Amino acid sequence: MSAETGKEPGHLSRRRLLGVAGATGAAGLVAGGAGGAVAAEAVRDQPAELASVGRGEVPFHGKHQAGISTPLQAAGHLAAFDLAGDADRRAAAALLRRWTRTAAALTAGKPAPARDTGVARDAGPSSLTVTFGFGRSFFGRTGLADRLPEALGPLPDFTADHLDKRRSDGDLWVQIGADDPLVAFDALRALQREAAETAAVRWQMSGFNRTPGATAHPMSMRNLMGQVDGTNNPKPAEKDFTAKVFVPENGSPAWMAGGSYAVVRRIRMLLDTWDHLSPERQDQVIGRRKADGAPLSGGTETTPVALDKFTKDGAIAIAGDAHVRVAAPESNSGATMLRRSFSYHDGYRDDGAPDAGLLFIAWQADPRHGFTPVQRKLDRGDGLSRFLRHEASGLFAVPGGCAPGDYVGQELLEG
Numbered sequence: 207m208s209a210e211t212g213k214e215p216g217h218l219s220r221r222r223l224l225g226v227a228g229a230t231g232a233a234g235l236v237a238g239g240a241g242g243a244v245a246a247e248a249v250r251d252q253p254a255e256l257a258s259v260g261r262g263e264v265p266f267h268g269k270h271q272a273g274i275s276t277p278l279q280a281a282g283h284l285a286a287f288d289l290a291g292d293a294d295r296r297a298a299a300a301l302l303r304r305w306t307r308t309a310a311a312l313t314a315g316k317p318a319p320a321r322d323t324g325v326a327r328d329a330g331p332s333s334l335t336v337t338f339g340f341g342r343s344f345f346g347r348t349g350l351a352d353r354l355p356e357a358l359g360p361l362p363d364f365t366a367d368h369l370d371k372r373r374s375d376g377d378l379w380v381q382i383g384a385d386d387p388l389v390a391f392d393a394l395r396a397l398q399r400e401a402a403e404t405a406a407v408r409w410q411m412s413g414f415n416r417t418p419g420a421t422a423h424p425m426s427m428r429n430l431m432g433q434v435d436g437t438n439n440p441k442p443a444e445k446d447f448t449a450k451v452f453v454p455e456n457g458s459p460a461w462m463a464g465g466s467y468a469v470v471r472r473i474r475m476l477l478d479t480w481d482h483l484s485p486e487r488q489d490q491v492i493g494r495r496k497a498d499g500a501p502l503s504g505g506t507e508t509t510p511v512a513l514d515k516f517t518k519d520g521a522i523a524i525a526g527d528a529h530v531r532v533a534a535p536e537s538n539s540g541a542t543m544l545r546r547s548f549s550y551h552d553g554y555r556d557d558g559a560p561d562a563g564l565l566f567i568a569w570q571a572d573p574r575h576g577f578t579p580v581q582r583k584l585d586r587g588d589g590l591s592r593f594l595r596h597e598a599s600g601l602f603a604v605p606g607g608c609a610p611g612d613y614v615g616q617e618l619l620e621g
């Protein structure tokens with residue numbers, strides 16, 4: 207219950223809640239009891255003005271969880287949680303129910319049902335998305351080993367790995383994205399508080415992207431190496447997008463229908479070394495122009511890459527070890543994924559280098575036909591890999607979305 211209104215906070219948006227609180231105080235001074243209540247009612251019925259960024263709202267409920275094919279937001283948090291030693295399947299189910307209720311409220315621009323700290327009080331939904339996933343270790347701990355998806359087998363070791371196990375894996379995974387950093391933090395804090403005695407944070411990472419609307423060009427984001435990144439992603443409008451990214455309705459296990467698999471890699475960029483390369487070398491390493499994202503085979507950012515194109519001098523336009531050649535579906539028997547990453551910067555290391563890079567997140571219907579074969583190929587022959595360090599890794603089964611009243615993962619936990 208809200209002390210100011212006497213109603214459940216869920217009835218009001220965060221914005222209106224603030225308006226009501228302010229108006230009740232002010233009107234009470236002038237008109238006293240009954241008059242104040244009337245004024246409060248009037249304010250509640252008047253939606254407060256929000257900037258366009260604040261108004262953005264991504265539906266929480268649906269066939270797929272939000273935060274997968276949703277356009278990238280400006281602020282992101284990734285967190286993995288481990289279940290407490292005595293937390294069983296029932297406790298995990300209760301947690302997912304609490305988390306779902308909170309995520310549904312916050313993404314609709316309402317305050318957290320359990321406790322509103324006020325951090326996001328005067329903001330709208332701000333395109334908040336909250337996405338939940340299960341790590342391999344979750345299944346053994348909850349007695350659900352017989353429901354472990356085959357696709358959630360551990361990722362193989364790659365020769366380029368420098369993984370910190372404490373910042374890798376985890377029983378449960380949460381991805382938060384929003385166009386307002388305060389809204390994103392509010393969601394992270396609410397979920398962490400609600401984990402209470404059931405689960406504790408194993409690791410947490412924060413990232414960012416360009417603010418939507420800051421520029422119309424290029425079409426895709428820039429990463430911290432300065433490259434236009436995300437151009438050749440599968441697009442939601444393409445007819446095979448769903449098959450590439452989501453587990454089909456008749457897929458296995460049945461509880462993953464409409465779900466997806468997220469590969470999470472914390473990839474540090476060796477920016478001091480990278481920044482010393484000439485612009486031409488940087489373009490060759492990727493196979494695209496840094497300036498506008500156009501492939502070195504010609505055209506603009508959206509022109510398809512022509513891997514077999516030669517220049518006038520008879521040289522191959524896109525080098526043999528160029529990142530886009532080695533990573534392309536054509537070089538990997540069609541293996542593909544949706545890359546939806548956040549940049550990160552966690553200050554400076556002892557050697558003075560920035561601790562910065564990409565919270566790389568790849569979404570696919572099956573990582574054995576997506577991330578794994580592509581990373582194997584990159585591991586051996588990618589010209590970009592000498593400027594990168596893979597420092598943390600996780601693979602999570604992200605179930606389909608839920609209907610109002612249900613909770614994410616219900617079919618796994620109760621089916």
Ligand SMILES: C=CC1=C(C)c2cc3[nH]c(cc4nc(cc5[nH]c(cc1n2)c(C)c5CCC(=O)O)C(CCC(=O)O)=C4C)c(C)c3C=C
Pocket residue numbers: 429431433434435436437438439471473475492494511529530531533534535543545563564566568577580581584594
């Ligand atoms: C295993 C998969 C991949 C990892 C890990 C990865 C890391 C990584 N990539 C960039 C920058 C760019 N990648 C680009 C394209 C691209 N990358 C992958 C896969 C991985 N990248 C794929 C499948 C593709 C598309 C290839 C194609 O079909 O053309 C690009 C070009 C623009 C684009 O299409 O997105 C850039 C730039 C960084 C910096 C990085 C690690 C930090």
Ligand SMILES: [Fe+2]
Pocket residue numbers: 529533
């Ligand atoms: Fe890439």
